[in-house]
Amino acid sequence: MRDFPVMEQNYERARELMARNGNPTQWGHTFPRPEVVEDDITQHRSILLVDGSGENERILAQFAVCTGEDPTYQTIDGQWLDDDAYVTVHRITASGLVRHAARECLEWTLRKYGNVRIDTHPNNRIMQHVLESCGFTRCGLIELIDRPTDTTRIAYQRHEW
Template sequence: MVSNTSSRRFRHATMHDLPQMLKIYAHARELMARNGNPTQWGNTFPREEVIRDDIANQRTMLLVDTQNGHERILAQFALCPGEDPTYKHIDGAWLDDDAYVTIHRIAASGLVKHAARDCIAWALKHYGNVRADTHPNNRAMQHVLETNGFARCGLIQLIDRPTDTTRIAYQRHEW
């Protein structure tokens, strides 16, 4: 008899995961557009080359579980160590100048509740000082970050695109 129990765990993504990851990002883009945020990711973000680079450089973490003997991807995110060039200039102030990691490109599959929250909790547990940013229209991500204790630090401007560049910057540092 196969068990229906689900045990969530984290692992690095591999190129084998790419097709499912692309579907999850497409789902996230559709969900954002339906919820009043059609421009943050548009129809093409994140680009496949970026996702491949994240995987190749072991930046992509997956939240997975096993259901009826099959692994499912519940959520995915890029965890980027080191200084993020986009964060050098902020209209506001970061909590500190200590070393940090940045969560980028977080997306949930929609299969379970609280997947994004679980990803953020994992990053905080393993790294302690975490930054993130999101579009002013992305109320869902603002809620996730704020209910997980992140401070709204100000506004940053993305440097990798010509328009729609303003993002709300967040940080949480586990002292």
């Protein structure tokens, strides 16, 4: 929880960056809500990419790794690469302090878990580029089940076996 304030700053930076780059609605002004981030921390889903140590430690990127089947991914307009067990990456953002931090997060998740799914907004060209440059396959479209509007997302998957 000691990192929560910096994590919140990173999410605010991401919301501003998305809006400036033609994607103002994916996270809007409030996503992810503070209680979601706090829950990620308490449930041990939050992963931080850091450099330095002690007083000199910097958070370079952050994301949530969710194990188990994601209910949002049960229906897809397209096809997943497989029906094997997977983890889902959610709420990924970089601090802007170094280049390719999001890529490092994705590569770490692939090394640790092997089969990874993730989705992004159709207007999030930056994340689409990151995912495709990391070898993720565009599998189709999914609809978010936790919000009433702006629900379409592009679904990606990559596995290492």
